[in-house]
Amino acid sequence: MFEYHALSEAIAEVLRARRAGLAHAPERLAVPVPGGVLLCMPAADAGIAVVKTITVHPGNRERPVIQGEVTVIESATGRRLGVLDGPTTTARRTAAVSLLAARRLATDVSGPLLVIGAGVQAKAHAAAFWQGLGVRHIVMAGRNRARVEAAAAALAAEGIAVRTVVEAAAVVQATRQAALIVTATTSCEPVLDDVVRGDVFVSAVGSFTPEAAELPASLVARAALFVDDLAAAKVEAGDYLRAGVDWGTVTGLEDVLDGPPPRPSGRPVVFKTVGHALFDLAAARQAFAGSAAV
Template sequence: MTSLLDAAQTAARLPYPALIEGLKRLLADESVQVPQRLVQPLPGGGSLFVMPALDARIAITKLITFTPANAGTAHPVIQGDVVVFDVASGRRLLVLDGPTVTARRTAAVSLLAAQQLAPATEGPLLIVGAGAQGRAHLDAFAQALPLRQVFVASRGAAGAQVLAAHAKDLGLRATAVRDPDAVLADCPLVVTCTPADGVVLKALPRADAFIAAVGAFTPRMVELGPDLCRHCAAQGRVVVDTPEARHEAGDLLQAGLDPAAFATLRQVVLGERGENRGPVLFKSCGWAGWDLAAARTAAG
């Protein structure tokens, strides 16, 4: 019998420590196959995503809609499901809540990158964007890193205040700020998770900064100023989540940088590419392999 899990049940099956271990195992698993995802534009500016992946044991498809116009309304920006099948029998095993999987696996990928690449994991942490991804990243980083302080910036002041209040509930000192560039010099940990319809961070980071940019996943989307991206490439290090970023990483492409020239998270985790120096920019575009790792974790 198929288990149909709601958001809370899906989250309960995806604790961040288990997700991190699941990501590491997936990156070392040669049986993993991830076909190119289908992104179908929809009337009104939304998109339909069809994202399959499989290994020797299970196959998954994430089927979600991404509707930026829903931001700030009663309707979620991301809606849909992750369906999990048994490879041997073809039987449907699980249906997971798609937005929960997306939020938690994305935050876990950023956290894994920070654990591998960030020189100063104690923070302070700057989060730009106070939606579902901002909250998931706050929860993940606060749980696994020795944070004490967080700054939150958002287009909507009320959203920033709500996320800052959540940070205080987690035992952190928290401040909502209007201009993220104004506090960038104080923050060695940075996450940008906005709708990526314009530059939200353009000041140059400190030498020990780790920036996880997760909002932009098409060539036209952008969160980071081009000078910031070029500075990290010249004075520090750029890492992308997967090779597919070569045609998706809008922040890098709009800065005139070739995403294919940079190491992937898999190469970093497996110790195959390079040493850290200067500020680190981790550009995450999303990948069905991350959803497969979450499904494997949830399935047990």
């Protein structure tokens, strides 16, 4: 199984490097294309540089929703070290970011874990929490029974046991019981009912535009709020933008990496990730360790 815990540590190190002024990444460039968006995301440190170019087409059925690649470059010389598959890199690094946030922010990391969605991100998050937190009670929910069962079968082939639910009442029951929740869908409207436990940790990873929100505004309003990157979230985190959050109450992940875990008592914790090129840089550092001065 892929080493999600190691990648989560690599992401923490890259965030610390940015805080020290040693790693850099501008806001990503988003260009509308028919049926989707083209994203370009560069980042660099003293060892390597990356440029991820991907397209996201939520309506795709015969082709993957995310397609593209990550070009990895030696910073000092411009030498091309190689190319990483864009969808695989995106899925793994996003799951590793959620894992890092859960390790720092979740009150109860033992589970149960509810994953809403049945795509690449959903499977990656189930694997990451299974490996990195030791969660053994995982429920996967979705509207399409065939897709959910296919995702569960793929995870079972890796030794990860997942229970599937599709009926609305069963999903609500799983939501009430879950200590950890991941929403990983392409929905523009909330997919999670606000019936969660008071100590729940929620990672919302599916939406990345200001118009889309997987979480209900009522949950966002009463939760302690965290993001993967504050500047990007202010532009792209529809879950927070549609809820009208006070950004002064939102904390970036790089500000909670060290010291005692800042776990709020008696309040849900919501972690919103919209993605950032620094996380691709961390994945490339892990993949090309030894190939450059990283």
